Amino acid sequence: MISISNVSKVYSLESGDFYALKNNNINIEKGEFVAIMGPSGSGKSTLLQLLGGLDTPTSGKVTVDGVELNALNEKERTLFRRTKVGFVFQNYQLLPMMTVGENIALSLSANNTSQSEIKSTVQKLIVDVNLEGKEPQFPSQLSGGQQQRVAIARAIAMKPRLILADEPTGNLDQKNGIDILKLLSKLNKEEQITIVMVTHDLQAAQIADRIIVVQDGLIIDEENKGGYRNETVADRMA
């Protein structure tokens, strides 16, 4: 489903080139639930942004669901993000002036889906994420856990084969956090949606099939342990 080959992301700073990610390789299978852990600043969000086509690598190849992201132009990348990937963020990123129903329908509307299909899809999604009756309300009228469920409904509206979640439980209390993890797990098991989730919470990561650790710009996992060395920030400057 996902293949990363010799991927680096370099930022040019006044002090020199800084490797947010340095020459990484990884494969994630279709239907896997993968947690990404690692210290602050290690490169986790950068990795997620590359997988979601929100950013491009400085070098190397990123392939997602058969699509080689490097080969896409800006327009194609936008279409890729809209149709192939569902994004879930720590701070939900709902549009405050839109109702729950309208937020969920966003990607459908952007994709020229008919009004009747949008209506029936939103109604089904509302039930799937257990938010019956909340459709006409605004995000500010919902709890954090409910807002995150709206964000997940929005993320899966286009039936993506991949969900990228950046700290989806980071703003939630334990109970709401667990509910969100259960919902993601259900989507993974029942719909075979591949999930890549960044988390700082080891308990949250336990729900995943595999934990990948990113440290100092290096992805470390079972296949990749040989590439690991304990780099300092200075090592990441070219």
Ligand SMILES: Nc1ncnc2c1ncn2[C@@H]1O[C@H](COP(=O)(O)OP(=O)(O)OP(=O)(O)O)[C@@H](O)[C@H]1O
């Ligand atoms: N636009 C940028 N310009 C320069 N450096 C950047 C830029 N974006 C990210 N970085 C650097 O790249 C490194 C990786 O950042 P990233 O956001 O991926 O870390 P992270 O592991 O997600 O951290 P956190 O857990 O705190 O969210 C950090 O050292 C960060 O300062």
